[in-house]
Amino acid sequence: MTEKIVSKEDLKKILEGLMKTSELLAPGKEGDLVLFKPVKNPEEVFFAYPNSLKPVKEFFFPPREELFKHEIREGKVGLSSEHQENRKRVIWGVRPCDAKSLLMFDKMFDGEYKDSYYLEKRAKSVLVGLACNEPLDSCFCLSLNAGPHAKEGLDVLITDLGDDSYLVEGITAKGEELFQGCGKESGEGERTRKKELEEAAKKKIRKTCQPPPDLESFFEDPYWEKVSRKCISCGVCTYLCPTCFCFDLSYEGRDCIRFWDSCSFSPFTKMTSGENPRREKKTRYRQRVYHKFSYFKKNFGEIACVGCGRCLRECPVKVDIVEIVNQCSKDKTKD
Amino acid sequence: MFQSEFKKIIPYSPYRTLPAEIIAVKPYTSLEKLFRLRLKGNAEFDYVPGQFMEISIFGSGEAPISLCSSPTDKGYFEITVRNVGSLTGALHNLKKGDLIGVRGPFGKGFPIDDFFGNDILIIAGGLGIVPLRGLIRYIMHQRKDFGEVQILLGCKSPEDMLFNDEVEQWGRHIDILFQCTVDKADPDWKGNIGLITNLIPGVTLNPMRTYAVVVGPPVMYKFVIKELLKKGIPDRQIILSLERRMKCGLGKCGHCQINGIYVCQEGPVFKYRDLRTLGEAL
Numbered sequence: 001m002t003e004k005i006v007s008k009e010d011l012k013k014i015l016e017g018l019m020k021t022s023e024l025l026a027p028g029k030e031g032d033l034v035l036f037k038p039v040k041n042p043e044e045v046f047f048a049y050p051n052s053l054k055p056v057k058e059f060f061f062p063p064r065e066e067l068f069k070h071e072i073r074e075g076k077v078g079l080s081s082e083h084q085e086n087r088k089r090v091i092w093g094v095r096p097c098d099a100k101s102l103l104m105f106d107k108m109f110d111g112e113y114k115d116s117y118y119l120e121k122r123a124k125s126v127l128v129g130l131a132c133n134e135p136l137d138s139c140f141c142l143s144l145n146a147g148p149h150a151k152e153g154l155d156v157l158i159t160d161l162g163d164d165s166y167l168v169e170g171i172t173a174k175g176e177e178l179f180q181g182c183g184k185e186s187g188e189g190e191r192t193r194k195k196e197l198e199e200a201a202k203k204k205i206r207k208t209c210q211p212p213p214d215l216e217s218f219f220e221d222p223y224w225e226k227v228s229r230k231c232i233s234c235g236v237c238t239y240l241c242p243t244c245f246c247f248d249l250s251y252e253g254r255d256c257i258r259f260w261d262s263c264s265f266s267p268f269t270k271m272t273s274g275e276n277p278r279r280e281k282k283t284r285y286r287q288r289v290y291h292k293f294s295y296f297k298k299n300f301g302e303i304a305c306v307g308c309g310r311c312l313r314e315c316p317v318k319v320d321i322v323e324i325v326n327q328c329s330k331d332k333t334k335d
Numbered sequence: 336m337f338q339s340e341f342k343k344i345i346p347y348s349p350y351r352t353l354p355a356e357i358i359a360v361k362p363y364t365s366l367e368k369l370f371r372l373r374l375k376g377n378a379e380f381d382y383v384p385g386q387f388m389e390i391s392i393f394g395s396g397e398a399p400i401s402l403c404s405s406p407t408d409k410g411y412f413e414i415t416v417r418n419v420g421s422l423t424g425a426l427h428n429l430k431k432g433d434l435i436g437v438r439g440p441f442g443k444g445f446p447i448d449d450f451f452g453n454d455i456l457i458i459a460g461g462l463g464i465v466p467l468r469g470l471i472r473y474i475m476h477q478r479k480d481f482g483e484v485q486i487l488l489g490c491k492s493p494e495d496m497l498f499n500d501e502v503e504q505w506g507r508h509i510d511i512l513f514q515c516t517v518d519k520a521d522p523d524w525k526g527n528i529g530l531i532t533n534l535i536p537g538v539t540l541n542p543m544r545t546y547a548v549v550v551g552p553p554v555m556y557k558f559v560i561k562e563l564l565k566k567g568i569p570d571r572q573i574i575l576s577l578e579r580r581m582k583c584g585l586g587k588c589g590h591c592q593i594n595g596i597y598v599c600q601e602g603p604v605f606k607y608r609d610l611r612t613l614g615e616a617l
Binding site: 067068070108109113115116117219220245246247248249250251252253254256258261263268269270271272273275277278283287290291294295298299 | 397
């Protein structure tokens with residue numbers, strides 16, 4: 001792993017170069033919102049933001065994706081070959097929490113069945129991380145084996161040291177390659193400064209997520225009815241969640257389409273017969289909690305949450321999944 | 336798990352479909368039709384009764400549908416579909432010679448290996464007879480591999496009965512005990528009237544060597560299981576098939592998940608013993 005110091009000017013030059021050679025996506029302002037979008041001008045790349053409104057999952061697992069098309073040729077039905085643009089893609093400014101979420105997607109889409117649509121996008125992408133110096137009150141990554149300066153899932157990590165200088169830590173070969181031939185070697189002082197920033201950021205994260213180890217035993221508890229009462233089943237938490245991956249498949253004309261779906265919605269489990277195993281809201285809310293904090297952990301060894309806090313910040317009725325999970329055992333003893 | 340043709344395309348995209356030709360259509364009731372299908376190019380197709388296919392029609396979508404034939408039926412496979420939605424409606428409009436898309440087979444079918452040499456009690460309610468018809472055909476084709484075979488069939492009315500031509504054969508078969516009951520019928524109906532649950536207490540069986548295979552609407556399971564346990568059949572020998580929205584068939588899309596398992600992968604056929612701990616199953 002190499003470390004170097006680059007200036008703001010260096011970064012601008014690198015961005016300019018990447019714009020020419022790759023598809024470059026970075027956070028930019030859209031009114032009051034910060035969103036990842038194609039970079040047209042390096043000046044527009046935004047560094048001072050807590051986190052983007054939407055996670056980066058949409059670039060690997062788009063909200064609506066055409067999987068393949070049926071074609072009629074000489075009266076016969078055939079499948080058209082799927083085309084994916086194979087140009088290198090650089091996603092710049094990814095927060096460590098979002099990078100970690102992609103490792104969970106890998107577990108899902110790179111298992112027994114290889115999801116070529118996802119894996120092709122993964123293979124052509126380079127993730128440039130931006131360490132988090134100013135976490136929000138709603139962030140809780142520290143309690144989920146992640147952190148504001150965590151490197152897991154990233155190809156390179158940039159830390160803003162202030163004074164227009166940045167510490168660049170190469171993590172993978174394709175990450176290091178982006179910064180070849182620029183900047184200077186990092187010194188002891190700069191490394192100390194980075195450590196200080198990391199410690200300061202960690203101290204700012206006070207929210208912790210501590211699901212009870214015996215979460216399974218609360219499955220039939222009336223608690224879920226109580227805590228889900230104010231949920232309006234809008235699905236915002238699932239759409240903005242970097243680890244939610246449930247989807248639906250359909251046809252639009254002759255195109256096979258995959259699109260995001262949400263366990264918050266009643267039709268999610270509804271069958272043609274009219275039977276619906278999760279008609280009640282409490283069962284849907286419980287599904288979301290258990291999928292993240294119990295089932296995924298059982299199947300893949302870790303909780304399907306990275307502590308980005310988007311679901312808390314953007315919920316229209318302020319449902320706080322962390323509080324709900326943390327309080328679950330205490331509530332039980334109260335009853 | 337997958338037959339060879341589907342296996343070939345999985346590495347490229349598990350959502351790709353294989354074209355299958357409708358080689359016969361047989362209407363059974365005003366709502367249900369049987370479709371006999373063959374993979375294009377007559378490709379080999381292997382499966383276990385109780386498994387399902389993802390069936391698709393351009394512009395209408397895709398849905399999980401049980402196979403209702405037996406792998407011992409060579410050269411074709413069959414599905415029986417009720418016309419209730421847009422996809423099933425579109426399917427009902429198709430005729431012999433038309434093409435549909437298929438993926439699969441998916442999931443775990445009936446544990447036939449466990450059944451060998453044992454007695455089988457088949458309990459079918461409503462559309463539950465559809466996947467069970469595949470098992471019944473399998474048993475009839477390999478009759479000597481099984482002990483006593485009993486079939487209890489329940490449906491709304493005699494007019495709603497599926498596979499009535501075959502049901503008649505089951506009734507006449509000397510090697511199969513067959514009973515049928517309907518919820519309501521005209522006075523000239525000679526069979527039983529009432530719930531299928533009422534037939535169970537009168538069944539003679541050796542519980543330790545009996546596998547009860549139950550498929551029907553969710554509401555039926557609770558009552559039937561209670562009766563079977565009363566008969567002394569162990570929970571590992573009570574076999575059920577769950578209906579869920581098994582959209583992708585690959586354990587990914589999330590629709591069929593219950594308590595951390597994907598019904599499309601671990602099921603749809605389960606031993607009751609394994610469902611007892613899954614709060615959302617029944």
